[in-house]
Amino acid sequence: MDEVTPEVSGGRFPSKAVVGEVVPVTASVWREGHDAIAATLVWQRCADVDHADAEAVATAPVVGDERSARMVSLGKDTDRAAGSLVADAEGLWRFRVDAWSDPWATWRHAVEVKVAAGQGAGELANDLESGARLLDRGAAQIEERTTADEVGHQPATEATTPLEMPPSVTFAAELRAAAASLRETDRPLVERLAKALSEPVQHTMTERPVRDLVTRGADHHVLVERPRALDGAWYEFFPRSTGGWDDEGRPVHGTFATSHSELERAAAMGFDVVYLPPIHPIGTVNRKGPNNTLTPGPDDVGSPWAIGSAEGGHDAVHPQLGTIDDFDAFVARAHELGLEVALDFALQCAPDHPWAATHPEWFTVRPDGTIAYAENPPKKYQDIYPVNFDTDPEGIYAESLRVVLHWLAHGVRVFRVDNPHTKPADFWSWLIAKVHVVDPGVVFLAEAFTRPARLFGLAKAGFSQSYSYFTWRTGRDEIREFFEMHRDRVDECRPNCFVNTPDILHESLQTGGPGMFAIRATLASMLSPSWGVYAGFELFEWQPAKAGSEEYLDSEKYQLRPRDFDRALAEGRSLQPWITRLNEIRRAHPAVRQLRTLRFHDTDNDALLAWSKTDPITGDTVVGVVNLNPFGAEEGTLHLDMAALGLDPFARFGAFDEVSGQVFDWGQANFVRLEPWRDVAHLVSVQKR
Template identity: 55%
Template sequence: MGKRLKIEAIYPVLDGGEYPAKCVVGEHLPVSAVIWREGHETLAAHVTFTGPLGHDAERRELTVPLRLADPGEDRWEATVVPEETGLWTFRVTAWSAPWETWRHALRAKLDDGQPADRLGNELESGARLLERMTDGMREAERVGVLRRAAERLRDATLPLPDRVALALSPDVTQLARLHPLRALTTESDAYPVWVDRPRALAGAWYEFFPRSTGGRDAAGRPLHGTFATAAAELPRIAGMGFDVVYLPPIHPIGEIHRKGANNALTAGPDDVGSPWAVGSADGGHDAVHPALGTWDDFDAFVEAASALDLEVALDLALQCAPDHPWVSEHPEWFTHRPDGSIAHAENPPKQYQDIHPLDFDADPAGLATEVLRIVRLWADHGVRIFRVDNPHTKPAEFWHWLIWRVKASHPDVLFLAEAFTRPAVLKGLARLGFTQSYTYFTWRTERDELADYARELADSAHFLRPNLFVNTPDILHASLQHGGPAMFAIRAALAATMAPTWGVYSGFELYEHRPLRPGSEEYLDSEKYQLRPRDFAGALAAGRSLAPWITRLNAIRRARPALRQQRHLTVHPCDHEAVLAFTKTDPATGERTLCVITLDPTAPADVTLTLTPETLGRPAGTPVVAHDDITGEDRTLSASTRLVIDPRVAVAHLLTWSPR
């Protein structure tokens, strides 16, 4: 026969425990399970969370009671807060609780008015349970309390209320919790959870091309930037409140089939080519572009970023230019066409003649080992975050192998998957171990689809962490092409509040919005193929910069922990189709932030929200006073709350309060 006590539907578990769920240090991780057995016995349970082997050769262990959160569904819940990075495991232990079963039954019979002469068996059963509770108990005072309670239950000379008073007292209840009686104790399997450092969950990213930071010469021609000129941009980026600077590939760029401006098939003598066409006679993925500087210069850039509390993220683009050293040294790592030539990359109808994709079939072990060496090389130079280009075009098992071997030597390394692909593939890569994922946020513009996507991302928090980039060098959404500056502010507000991690590609703050052609999502004069020096200071001085709004959003995110959470999000009904309203909650403090964002950059919105007592954290009919971090004003929130959003003034209200 199987186990009498059933533990089912355990959360968070990925694919039966094949892959670890995700959490970060200090995050409140919900654990739940459906627990049941036949009859009406009272059950109890706890979760044991066991950490990695520490420096002292000991494992951290947390044991947290589960509470019955939904009696109708037999669902039990607890919250665990891990304090160390690494691979943890958890298991659920459940048991029948004889003492609690006895207390519940006795109270029901007492409330029914049953006399002592009908409760003899119940009182004797209670006394025996109290005696069992003293087994192995060393504290004489505690033993005495329990034995006196048992004696009173057996003393027929006492009135019934006096016989049961001590057994039902808070003192005995507390001792029963400290020394619980258990029957049919049952354990679940152990399931893994990978605990990352906090940056894996929350942060603000800024993408820029170091080569575009060289300014212009006296004739107005762009000059190639260096790591030194790129480092000069870091105070501006840090000043906007960003946490991560993401660099596209900084390796040598191929000469053969180099692309010209706007992806022209023929490059001119001064064209710099696409950084994603990695490799030339100057080296491959383990080299820096000589025009940017040396390894020492790169190390100095990383140090300069660190001094400003910025992390450096580097693009990991596993593809090669035709003159990459691997092409001649390892031809087996590439796909050969029937005529003997090496296939270039394609995404029909797009053609990438300057790039050879890698083939992982001929020598998968050799290629994987080389990539592992490269990642560890950059990690040793201070890079702890890798943005992975097109991971969905490489074998899934390769990523699983690589990520966990990197984490074995560098457990603080994070991987962002640039996987704009089918949902199953995007989510599958997250399950395999990618720390964060690009998402479909860029293409979600209507209220209902944004609301649905916000809920989906919150529900997926145990394995998929979103990074909501508002734009990329490849993606200029139509809403930004035609929506004007207010639409840029709207998209920034949505990304910065819907998810704990968001990102901006340089030029967004300057409202760059011209597409290559009508209907295209590619930028005109794309920085992928040419230098794009920008006058950020001049635009700011002239009032043509979104930088102040971005700075405010990042400051609010740092001040409001609810905005750095993914799991705790509630979308609210409202009577305006161009307004999205949702609340995020910080589980540590209970603080809530209500985000009300217009989606229409052209007209004011007069909207009424419906807020439940659970959202407000107060009894029904009780309003709260919230602080609006956008206007600086205090506002009263109630079950029906009216707000006006004028995009000419501000595109959002961000209101925070604590129900405590």
């Protein structure tokens, strides 16, 4: 067997999956001659090892029972076989493909061809006996695997009825009877062959095959994480902006306690994860003022990413937010609401971070003796010192692990990592593997807005999810190409599609009006298993700092931004109901949370994008059609690939629109008209007849 998938970088890294996910496995299987060949997929759990150690992964001992399933041929012209595995526990799993000669399929084909050519019982005497011996072998295999447990610890007796017999006994008896029939020389050939060629016997000999010349395949590995590593709806907000206004209309600094209302709102909208920007003390040296100015006033709050001051560093909370006990209460309330808390893990420091004083060797020192601040020319971040991993890697590694484990002890199992592509990939492999030894359920999201090779490299290094280029993909064809690429590489990288971030206000949102906000939310939530929203998106916040900039005017990164979400909702100026409905559809339909089964369908209008997804376990199927024009109605013909929906080419089905509640009678070709001021999309659950 050759070309086994999934395989990442020639087996250097394990492929990715989550508990309960159906993982397709394919292989090229071939042999000499014309005898039939088949393959079996075998998988089992391995002992926990350091996932960053390729040798440890390759030699990890197995701890679980071996499971197997016969693979199916994808066509004799391709020599490809397909199967699927499902892991029911987190950790490292091993799988292989065993190839073998299928003597039963070879015998059946030869007999059918000879009978069709007019050969009689005399000419087929050896064939009939060979078939009988194969059936006897099959029956013996089944009988050997039958244990006393299958008959309630009681041996079968003459009084045992067929209904009381275990299935394996029944199957073995069927094969014995078919073998006996083949040997009945006084009966016509057709009658002698009838049982052997019957569907029940064929089913048994396929599901419990006789295997010759078994060739054991090489081992491959899958790292299985908890489901949150694949799917989830994220909501990002700044706790410090939840304090409202004072009597004079000035923003009041929020706390963990005032943030409880935002937890409740996020839960009501159907989100799974609330993500907080850094909650640590903020530096005072070179603190930034509003709109990234260098002249802050005495009351300006600074950027949360300028981490650390005399009040503490990465393991401390900002005093104005509350105490560590207040944070624990915040996490507990989130859990009560069914939410997880994700923290920002940003390995950078303000000039007055404790590390700058105690470990100056962890930073880059310029020729004049000063520590270099962060730059991304022409941008300057005078309030941030980047960590230099070349100077004391052992010390930096150990301290980073201590910080993550500190927050893990406070109930945080999800981390969004800031700018991971500016740190060594080996560091992330080491850190994530060490954390997973303590808790394999910890999820790491990479803010990897970087070149594709680096993005996918970080995913291979162990990140559960990655930010992606979704923000900058707006046309039909480029959206389709983007998601097909991620679908085809889901074994190594899982996308998390945020519609906006505190750093990124895409031009389409600046100019597309409310319709574009609805469109982008629809695409992210329906096409990606994980998606995210930064607060303010539901209020259609669209103003950039200046023309051509993706920075927000009055960015929340540098100042308090309290918002009256309830008033906007009451006045009809909020996207909150649409976001809520999207998350409701995600929860009701497991198909939406898939990526492997994503298929795009053709439309004759470039402003209409159509797709479908199917959940391979439940059969749940959803079809989506979205209008990419935020300003006007679009119509056209939707041409469905019916095979992708599990339907015959000319079948009809009930299409229940989860948006409008209408039921359409759909088939292969369907007229669609979408008006952005009424229905941005059809999100249809397929009702098969």
